[in-house]
Amino acid sequence: MASVPSRIIKESITTSESLSEVSAEAERLFWRLVVKADDFGLYYGNPRILASMCFPLDPPKEQRIRAWLDELVAAGMVGTYTSDEDGKKYLKLLSWDRHQQQRAKKSKFPLPVAFDNTCNHSNGKQVKSKSPVNENENGNENEERGTGTRPTGAAATPRGFDRFWAAYPRRVGKQDALKAWGQLNPDDALVDQIVAGVERWKTCDQWTKDGGSFICYPATFIRGRRWEEDDRPDPPPASPKGAAPKNYAGDEDFLEGR
16 A cells, blocks of 8 residues: 655745735645645646545535635646646646655646646746746746736726625735626626625624634635525424434433444
């Protein structure tokens, strides 16, 4: 049986600017990718597969995985690509080669030739959509990292965004939220639904516990269409008619037979 390769975690993660840009949920996905990726930092990129493989005990919904993955891409921590060999989605942890040991001689995943996404690498170099993986290797080391700010003379704040921003309890990452809002381009009716969803989530346990530390980033809320869901548990199944309630008062092992 092959041994599981060890992964290196450095103290510098506590001051990582890339990690500070993403939500706690996206960071949790990142660390699970670290222990799942092969020696080349490659792994499956299909959100459905990631949900089951990285969170086997409690798989999140596919749209949540996609939103967290979008955060990691935007922070320059992950690059996604579609293999020309089989047409499937894969991902690469972009800083892998600088921090992890490589024992295997060949990856079991197809190697990336071009990334699907547009993201800023953690070293400040930008990979454009469908650009070759090594396009910027010899580029200017001092190239300024993109901030996502709108150029001078750009249009005013998109319709309805100010309402969303005023209602949202964790106002961070505004430029990324503006980008996500612009991509969604909601009409007035959808803006009403989004704001109502924010107000509903503000009363849920997930957002109220631990001083709101589990509130996702605004951009994650938008991209994941979180207003369409909440954290209320499903109602328990009804007991069969005529079934007597089980008595746990005695010495019976209540776990027996489960």
